[in-house]
Amino acid sequence: MLTKQELEEFWAEAGKIYLNHISIDCVVFGFHEGQMKVLMLKSNNEEAWYLPGGFVLKQEPIENAADRILKERTGIDEIFLQQFYVFGDPDRSKIHNEMYKDMLPEDQNFFAKRFISIGYYALVDFFNVTPTPDNFSEICTWRDLNDLPRFQLDHELIFKTALDTLRLQLNYQPIGYNLMPKEFTMPELQKLYETILDKKLDRRNFQRRMLGFGILNKLETTRKGGAHKAPYLYSFDLENYQAALKEGLKSGW
Amino acid sequence: MLTKQELEEFWAEAGKIYLNHISIDCVVFGFHEGQMKVLMLKSNNEEAWYLPGGFVLKQEPIENAADRILKERTGIDEIFLQQFYVFGDPDRSKIHNEMYKDMLPEDQNFFAKRFISIGYYALVDFFNVTPTPDNFSEICTWRDLNDLPRFQLDHELIFKTALDTLRLQLNYQPIGYNLMPKEFTMPELQKLYETILDKKLDRRNFQRRMLGFGILNKLETTRKGGAHKAPYLYSFDLENYQAALKEGLKSGW
Secondary structure (H helix, E strand, O other), X not given: OOOHHHHHHHHXXXXXXXXXXXXXXXXXXXXXOOEEEEEEEEEOOOOOEEOOEEEEEOOOOHHHHHHHHHHHHHOOXXXXXXXEEEEOOOOOOHHHHHHHOOOOOHHHOHHHOOOEEEEEEEEEEHHHOOOOOOOOEEEEEEEXXXXXXXXXXXHHHHHHHHHHHHHHHOOOOOOOOOOOOOOEOXXXXXXXXXXXXXXXXXXXXXXXXXXXXXXXXEEEEEOOOOOOOOOEEEEEOHHHHHHHHHHOOOOOO | OOOHHHHHHHHHHHHHHXXXXXXXXXXXXXXXXXXXXXXXXXXXXXXXXXXXXXXXEOOOOHHHHHHHHXXXXXXXXXXXXXXXXXXXXXXXXXXXXXXXXXXXXXXXXXXXXXXXXXXXXXXXXXXXXXXOOOOOEEEEEEEEOOOOOOEOOOHHHHHHHHHHHHXXXXXXXXXXXXXXXXXXXHHHHHHHHHXXXXXXXXXXXXXXXXXXXXXXXXXXXXXXXXXXXXXXXXXXXXXXXHHHHHHOOOOOO
C-alpha cells in the first residue's frame, strides 16, 4: 500500500511515462458451474470499487497495454481481451479530478486531465484464476453479478456495455471452449448460455440450434452414475470452433 | 486551399484546441441500386488518399467530434456514425510524423505526436449526399469498392475492419431502412445484402430468413409494368425494425 507522498510522486511521474488523455478499463467476466462474476478492485484511499484500469505507455501498442494493465492490477495473465467500446464523455473522469486536485498543481497532475477510456472485456473460468491486488488496491476479487457494489466513475456504464456486448456476441460467435470441461452434456452447455443471458432457454430449441452450428462432436460415451437416463456427452470440434470464431456462426448469411 | 504558412499555423494552434494523442477516422459506405462505395479525400499536399478524419476538441464528447469532423471535412451531416474499433499501433501515424517534422519544432508540432484513432462507420444512400472537400483537400468523393486508390497511413486497415464489421453486423442487426425506397421487392432487398457481402445468396433461403425476422410488411400491391409476373412489394415494419436494432434480430437466443 502506498503512502500519500508515494501516490503524489506517482502522479507527478505518470505524465512522463504514459500517454495523456487515454486510459484502458477491463471488464473480466468469470464463469464457473452456473455462476457469473466480474473482477473488481477496492481502492486503498476511498470506499470505492473500480474495474481494473490503467494507462498506455508512450510507445506501447494498446493491445499490449490492456494485457499489461490487467496483469499489473490483478495478477491475471494470458487471457484474451477484446476491445468493445470507447468511453469519451468529457466529464467521465471528473470525480478523480476533484479528488486529486488539491494534491498537486494541475500541470503536474496527470489525473487532472480528461481521459478517454478504451474498454476491453474477457470471459474466463474464475475457478482457474487467483486475483491479487496491486499497491493501489486493498481488495481484488470476483463480485457476484447479483451482488455488485456501487461502481466509481462511469464504471457501471462500462460494465453494462460489456455485458450487453457479451450477450449480443452469443448470437454470432461460439463460446465456452475455456469454460466447459473437455466433455460436457447439453444441459451443462445450456446452463452457460442461460447464466450469461440471465434467462431460461427452451431445451429442445437450444439443442437443435447448437447442433446446427456444427461446432460440437457427439461422443459415444454417456455421463455415468446419475439416477436418470445417462445424458450424451459432447466435446467442441476445435477446427470448426476456430473457423466460427473467425467467420461467425453458421447462422450467418 | 491553404498555403504552407497557413498549414504551419494550423499545426501550431492545434495543440491548444484539440486533445493530444486522439484522432477519429470515419468510414462512410455509400450504397445505391446495387453499387457500393466509400467516401475518401485526396490531400492538397500529397498524391495521397485518406479517409475523412480529425481531432477531438478539449471538452467535446467523442460522438459529437465524429459528427463534426465528418461535416467539416466532407460537408456530410446528420448520418448515424457508429464506433467500431480503435487503432492503437504506436507507428500508425509515422508517415505524418516524417512528413511534417521539418516544418515545425516537435514541441509545437501537433502532428509529430502519436495518435490513437477511434474508427466510426456509417452506411448511407450515396445518391442523397453531396461530398464537398475542405481546405485541406483537393477532392472529396465516393470511390468504388472495386476501384480504390492506395490508402495513406493505416487507412486501408481501418477501411477493411469497417467492412468486416458491416458484414458481420448483417447477421444480427436489420439494415436497409435508409437505403431502400419506401416500397421494394424481395430481389431488390437481396441485392443490398449481396452488394455488401460481395457474394450471391440463394433466393429462397434469403426470403425465408428475411421474413422470419419479422421486420417486413408484405403489401397488397405488386410491382407493375414488368414483362414477368409482378413481384410482391414490401415495406419495413418500423416498430419491429427499431426493436431489432436495439435487441438484435429474432435469430438471437
